[in-house]
Amino acid sequence: MPLLRLAVCAGFLLLSLPGSAQESATFPESVGFEAPADLGALLAYRLSDWGWRTVEVAGAFEGGGNVAPLVENDEFYGRFDRYASLDLAAGLRWTHEGELSRRSLRVDGTGRWRRTRSQWSDCVTWGLEGRFEVDGRWDRYLARDRWFVSARLALASSHEEIHGCFIGYDESTGGYGHRVELGGGWGRLRDVEPLLRAQRLAERLVALGRVRPGRAQVLAAAEVLATRGGYGAIYDRPDRRFWQEVFAALTGGETLDLAEVLYLEDALAENLGDRRQGVRVEAGGWWIQNGTGDQEDHWLGTWTRATAARNLSLDHQLTASATFTSATTTRWTRRGSMRRCATSGCWPTASSSTPWPATATNTPATAASATT
Numbered sequence: 001m002p003l004l005r006l007a008v009c010a011g012f013l014l015l016s017l018p019g020s021a022q023e024s025a026t027f028p029e030s031v032g033f034e035a036p037a038d039l040g041a042l043l044a045y046r047l048s049d050w051g052w053r054t055v056e057v058a059g060a061f062e063g064g065g066n067v068a069p070l071v072e073n074d075e076f077y078g079r080f081d082r083y084a085s086l087d088l089a090a091g092l093r094w095t096h097e098g099e100l101s102r103r104s105l106r107v108d109g110t111g112r113w114r115r116t117r118s119q120w121s122d123c124v125t126w127g128l129e130g131r132f133e134v135d136g137r138w139d140r141y142l143a144r145d146r147w148f149v150s151a152r153l154a155l156a157s158s159h160e161e162i163h164g165c166f167i168g169y170d171e172s173t174g175g176y177g178h179r180v181e182l183g184g185g186w187g188r189l190r191d192v193e194p195l196l197r198a199q200r201l202a203e204r205l206v207a208l209g210r211v212r213p214g215r216a217q218v219l220a221a222a223e224v225l226a227t228r229g230g231y232g233a234i235y236d237r238p239d240r241r242f243w244q245e246v247f248a249a250l251t252g253g254e255t256l257d258l259a260e261v262l263y264l265e266d267a268l269a270e271n272l273g274d275r276r277q278g279v280r281v282e283a284g285g286w287w288i289q290n291g292t293g294d295q296e297d298h299w300l301g302t303w304t305r306a307t308a309a310r311n312l313s314l315d316h317q318l319t320a321s322a323t324f325t326s327a328t329t330t331r332w333t334r335r336g337s338m339r340r341c342a343t344s345g346c347w348p349t350a351s352s353s354t355p356w357p358a359t360a361t362n363t364p365a366t367a368a369s370a371t372t
Contacts, residue, residue, distance in 0.1 A: 034203050036314040041215050042277065045195040048223045051096030052230040060087045085114040093233065102139040108132070127162040145188060150284065152181040175292035183284020189307055193275045194225035196314060200267040201250060208260055213250050220249035275317055276309040301327035 063084040092107040108131075115126040135154045142148060159174040198221040202213040213221070224245045231238035243265065247256060256264070288299040307321040 033199065033314040034206075036316075039311060039314070041199065041218055042192050042195055042311060042314070044215070045190070045192055045219060045222055047097065047099055047190075047226055049096070049098035050223075050227045050230065051094070052234050053092070053094040054233055056089075056091045058089045061085070062087075081116070081118050083114070083116045085112065087112050095230070095233075099145065100141050102137070104135075104137045106133070106135045123164070125162070125164045127160070129158075129160045131158040132156070141188070147184070147186055148188075148282075149184045150181070150282070151183075152179065152286075154179040173292075175290070177291070178289040179286065181284060181286040183282055183303075185280065185282030187279040187281055189276050189278045189280035189309060191226075191275070192277045192311070193272055195219070195222040196272050196275055197225050197268060198222035198250075199314070200270060201246070201264055204264050204267050205250060208263065210251065210254070217250055217252070221246050224249055273317070275311065276307075276319070277311055279306075279308045281306045299327055301325060 061084075063082075065082040088111045090107075090109050092105065094103075094105040096103045110129075110131050112129040113126070115124065117124045133154075133156045135152075137150075137152045139148060139150045155176075155178055157174070157176040159172075161170070161172040163170045195218070198218045201221060202218050206212050224242070228242060231242040235241050243261070247261075247264075283302070283304045285300070285302045287301075288297075290297050303323065303325045305321070305323045307319070309317060309319040311317045
């Protein structure tokens with residue numbers, strides 16, 4: 001009987017679909033661009049200012065125990081172990097993009113505390129773990145959108161310590177890393193794939209017998225398509241909100257039935273490739289510092305990149321690029337810092353003259369590569 005009810009419900013849903021949905025196979029085929037030589041909309045496309053941010057906080061507490069029966073000299077003993085742990089995590093994501101600037105920030109932090117106690121040996125062991133990461137990027141155009149500067153700052157650190165009831169069991173370890181990049185250059189290399197996607201959606205609308213969207217409507221839809229990543233970051237049902245705004249830009253609010261919506265959405269499955277337009281030449285340098293245990297490494301490097309892309313038509317693109325990088329590695333050895341140790345302590349003592357000895361060793365290395 002339940003199976004019969006399920007079949008009846010499924011049949012009712014099928015019959016209740018719009019007639020066009022049941023006849024979707026009769027829709028006209030629409031593949032490729034109708035006028036591939038028309039580059040007017042592609043050259044007029046500009047990215048609108050948009051951005052999003054999210055904050056996430058999570059935590060979990062866990063505790064429990066177990067009993068292990070033991071028999072010794074024909075006598076019964078019970079061993080009871082207890083444990084507890086607390087986990088915390090927090091994260092921030094912020095992105096803003098536009099014609100003049102692009103900025104992003106990512107902050108992540110995690111922490112963990114755990115404690116274990118055995119009643120049999122009356123031994124308590126506890127530990128702490130933590131990690132913190134920051135990654136910020138900034139690009140800014142100057143002088144009539146031609147010259148630009150860029151910067152990046154990334155920080156990361158981790159720490160772990162374990163304390164037990166046995167001599168010499170305590171230990172503390174950790175590490176850190178820093179990355180700084182500065183650069184600048186000339187030109188702009190646009191991602192024009194959203195515009196081409198909007199063009200294909202407009203052509204599929206025409207194939208459905210709808211009014212052809214104007215260039216302003218196609219450009220408005222391209223602006224929404226360019227921001228699709230933000231919908232997934234901030235909405236629980238990103239596709240619903242995303243397609244509502246895409247169709248509103250293309251049709252001006254005209255109602256579409258289910259079959260037409262599915263037919264239009266299928267345009268995003270077409271393989272258009274990585275489509276760009278313009279020229280961008282940039283150069284800069286970077287510095288990386290990593291430390292762990294009693295060792296610290298430094299890297300210094302520079303880069304030069306040049307990329308040119310031109311769409312000969314909506315179907316064909318010509319791209320050329322070249323990259324040159326160089327790097328130098330320098331290593332310092334420091335003494336008495338962040339080492340495994342007993343309960344006496346894990347940090348440099350007051351008697352340490354300097355954490356960076358004058359007898360530092362330098363091991364330079366260079367590397368270069370170019371691709372076209």
